[in-house]
Amino acid sequence: MIRMPVWALIGAALALPAQAQMMDHGAHSMPAKDAAAAPAMDGVAPPAPTDHAADAVYDPVVMARVRAKMIRENGGMTYSQLMIDRLEYRALSGGDGYHWEGEGWIGGDVNRLAIKSEGEGETGGRLESAELQLLYSRAIDPWWNIVVGMRQDFRPRPERTYATIGIEGLAPYWFEVEGQLFVSTRGDAHARLEASYDQRITQRLILQPAMEVNVAAQDVPELGIGSGLSDIELGLRLRYEFAREFAPYVGVNWERKLGDTARYAQRVGDDPAATSLVMGLRFWF
Numbered sequence: 402m403i404r405m406p407v408w409a410l411i412g413a414a415l416a417l418p419a420q421a422q423m424m425d426h427g428a429h430s431m432p433a434k435d436a437a438a439a440p441a442m443d444g445v446a447p448p449a450p451t452d453h454a455a456d457a458v459y460d461p462v463v464m465a466r467v468r469a470k471m472i473r474e475n476g477g478m479t480y481s482q483l484m485i486d487r488l489e490y491r492a493l494s495g496g497d498g499y500h501w502e503g504e505g506w507i508g509g510d511v512n513r514l515a516i517k518s519e520g521e522g523e524t525g526g527r528l529e530s531a532e533l534q535l536l537y538s539r540a541i542d543p544w545w546n547i548v549v550g551m552r553q554d555f556r557p558r559p560e561r562t563y564a565t566i567g568i569e570g571l572a573p574y575w576f577e578v579e580g581q582l583f584v585s586t587r588g589d590a591h592a593r594l595e596a597s598y599d600q601r602i603t604q605r606l607i608l609q610p611a612m613e614v615n616v617a618a619q620d621v622p623e624l625g626i627g628s629g630l631s632d633i634e635l636g637l638r639l640r641y642e643f644a645r646e647f648a649p650y651v652g653v654n655w656e657r658k659l660g661d662t663a664r665y666a667q668r669v670g671d672d673p674a675a676t677s678l679v680m681g682l683r684f685w686f
Contacts, residue, residue: 481507489681497524545570591617627661
């Protein structure tokens, strides 16, 4: 066992804080040195390079065609889809009916052309409403699209042609939202707001609440539309996806005409409120 004098132990104990302080100062001085050497984070980004290394070896014209093809095949390709969101039978107390709603589009991630159709009628009876929209859609960010185009109403009569502008997309918490403003060739205007949400119970069983609200800027008696909040529709549908492209569903749908729109409906013998059990198909390809 090695014995050390007492004075040596005292000296070593006094030296330890001084060494620790020197090491601490050295540690604090390192970030300042590194910060001076690091590039500024708020500087201007350098311009994108315009030369391509492959052009020095291969024909630049050929390489330009190759790069253009690569861009098309990685985000610039043309896609298409036909979605029949609702093709359903409605069981009503005053008489059964049917309803359809679908959309087809062609285009890429940013620009698309779309055709939409929606309508309803009485089973074995009259066609109550039918519309067709031709739209141009442009993505303004990963979640939202601006749409412009025209809409043609074939029912109810007299027929109407509208110019339309709107926005559609995915709101926070995964709500699908669509809002459109319509102005007809006769000068009457109205707006429509639709929203829905897919609540997955399992990977194949999905519960979808949906809402539609229509607001008119003025009375249009020949179409049975009153100014203000004209009608509201709420639905709840439960679908089972045998495949992503094919899903039968059942549910309930409630609709109510409001204000002058309800009074116009009562004048022609229609009930301003209706609740129906629905069953139908949702499919796409």
